[in-house]
Amino acid sequence: DAGVIQSPRHEVTEMGQEVTLRCKPISGHNSLFWYRQTMMRGLELLIYFNNNVPIDDSGMPEDRFSAKMPNASFSTLKIQPSEPRDSAVYFCASGAQRERETQYFGPGTRLLVL
Amino acid sequence: AQSVTQLGSHVSVSEGALVLLRCNYSSSVPPYLFWYVQYPNQGLQLLLKYTSAATLVKGINGFEAEFKKSETSFHLTKPSAHMSDAAEYFCAVRRGAGSYQLTFGKGTKLSVIP
Numbered sequence: 001d002a003g004v005i006q007s008p009r010h011e012v013t014e015m016g017q018e019v020t021l022r023c024k025p026i027s028g029h030n031s032l033f034w035y036r037q038t039m040m041r042g043l044e045l046l047i048y049f050n051n052n053v054p055i056d057d058s059g060m061p062e063d064r065f066s067a068k069m070p071n072a073s074f075s076t077l078k079i080q081p082s083e084p085r086d087s088a089v090y091f092c093a094s095g096a097q098r099e100r101e102t103q104y105f106g107p108g109t110r111l112l113v114l
Numbered sequence: 115a116q117s118v119t120q121l122g123s124h125v126s127v128s129e130g131a132l133v134l135l136r137c138n139y140s141s142s143v144p145p146y147l148f149w150y151v152q153y154p155n156q157g158l159q160l161l162l163k164y165t166s167a168a169t170l171v172k173g174i175n176g177f178e179a180e181f182k183k184s185e186t187s188f189h190l191t192k193p194s195a196h197m198s199d200a201a202e203y204f205c206a207v208r209r210g211a212g213s214y215q216l217t218f219g220k221g222t223k224l225s226v227i228p
Contacts, residue, residue, distance in 0.1 A: 004157070031214050043158075043204065043217060043218040050214065083199055100214050101146050105157035 004106035006092050018080040021109045024043060024073055025094030034067055034077050035091040043091075048058070049075065070099045082113045116141040116207045118188075120219035124130040128227045133177075133192040135222050137205035140186065146208035147214065149179055154200045161203070164188060175199070200226045 005024040011067040013019055025061050026033050034046040049056040053070045060067070064083070079086055093103040119143040121136040141146055146165045161174025169181040175198075179190045190203060202223045209215040 031195065033215075045215060045217075048215055056215065089141045093158075095214060101208055102148075102160060102163060105150075105159070107155075107157045110155075 004092055004104055006090075006093055006109050008105040008109060009107065010110045010112075012114065013082055013112050014089075015083055016081045017113075018078065019076040019082045019086075019111060021079075021090050021092075021111070022079070023075045023092030023106060025092070026096075026104055027073070029094035029096045029104070030072070031095040031097075031103075032069060032075050032099065033095075034075070035090045035105075037091060037094065037108070046077070057104075079111075082111075085111045087111055087113050096100040101107070116143070116145065116209050116217055117139045117153045118205045118207045118217065118219040120203075120205050120222050122222055123220065124223045124225065126225040126227060127195045128182065129197055130194050131166065133190070133195045133199065133224065135178075135190040135203050135205075135224065137190065138186050139188060139205075139207050140157060142206055143211045147179075148206040149177070149188075149190050149191075149210075150206060150218075150222075151201050152204065156172075158204060161190070194224045195224075197226050197228065200224055 018063045032049040037043045046059045047067045049069045067077045089108045091108045093105045095103045116139045135219040148163045150162040162171045164181045172178045202221045206216040206222045
């Protein structure tokens with residue numbers, strides 16, 4: 001069974017550019033989470049979807065960040081415009097209804113904004 | 115609000131020695147507690163979880179953790195460290211009854227000395 005798939009694995013961009021991170025959750029999972037990991041702040045939950053609907057986006061840093069989940073097998077996290085302080089590793093995780101307390105993480109996207 | 119505190123950001127043990135990683139929790143509801151492991155340049159992987167059943171929980175790779183309500187602790191142990199155990203370990207707690215969301219600790223980096 002394929003795990004959570006994220007793309008790209010690495011992204012280097014210049015300040016002001018738009019960045020789009022992609023996630024394919026595990027098939028059959030109905031919850032999806034976007035996290036950001038930095039040395040200073042650790043692992044932060046940005047947004048959480050259940051059945052493709054955003055439930056809690058209180059962790060989204062500011063309006064430059066947006067996330068969508070158009071269907072059960074795809075989600076995007078977009079940063080526009082990007083800033084150097086957005087440099088981090090972004091993780092996507094998914095979970096199943098029958099095991100709602102367990103999250104399965106993707107390998108992450110390492111973002112560097114110059 | 116539910117939270118976890120991991121004592122010690124870095125722990126070093128000799129190969130073959132006992133591994134003990136400490137986690138204390140704060141929760142206003144019966145907690146669900148988790149330990150995740152992150153190997154370099156990878157996503158988080160679930161080691162084990164406590165969901166109010168047996169207080170001694172066995173996980174993968176020989177790890178186990180004991181839920182102690184009186185001490186509000188959920189420490190992770192392994193009798194004999196292996197070089198492959200070198201990684202960062204995160205303790206997490208479910209945010210609330212019925213919640214899908216987790217709050218993670220800051221992490222403990224485990225080094226294993228040959």
